[in-house]
Amino acid sequence: xxxxxxxxxxxxxxxxxxxxxxxxxxxxxxxxxxxxRVTLAGMFDRWNKARDAWAEKAKEQDASWEVVTAGEIxxxxxxxxxxxxxxxxEDEFCxxxxxxxxxxCTGAPKAVIDAxxxxxxxxxxxx
Numbered sequence: 322x323x324x325x326x327x328x329x330x331x332x333x334x335x336x337x338x339x340x341x342x343x344x345x346x347x348x349x350x351x352x353x354x355x356x357x358r359v360t361l362a363g364m365f366d367r368w369n370k371a372r373d374a375w376a377e378k379a380k381e382q383d384a385s386w387e388v389v390t391a392g393e394i395x396x397x398x399x400x401x402x403x404x405x406x407x408x409x410x411e412d413e414f415c416x417x418x419x420x421x422x423x424x425x426c427t428g429a430p431k432a433v434i435d436a437x438x439x440x441x442x443x444x445x446x447x448x
């Protein structure tokens with residue numbers, strides 16, 4: 322019988338299909354921060370509240386597409402900063418590079434968050 326520790330590793334890796342405009346998505350290995358279920362739920366609560374607050378503020382101010390997009394980029398970069406601990410990209414991993422990824426690769430934030438969430442899926446356990 323295999324023996325494992327109950328405690329999880331502080332980080333884990335998972336492939337992310339990073340979309341490229343005008344080309345195929347490219348698989349990139351990302352290193353994610355592990356979170357227990359309560360921490361994970363709290364993070365998602367914060368994300369939802371921040372998204373809803375930003376949407377309401379943009380609506381009240383009748384914000385332009387540019388302002389709304391800038392706010393969305395900031396929020397997504399903060400989200401990725403919370404869950405990503407590293408990556409296998411040519412660009413060095415840092416907060417500025419995360420912001421560049423979010424700003425230039427429209428589908429990247431969703432792809433990264435989806436890969437992070439998929440790692441927690443019970444379906445990955447198999448038989």
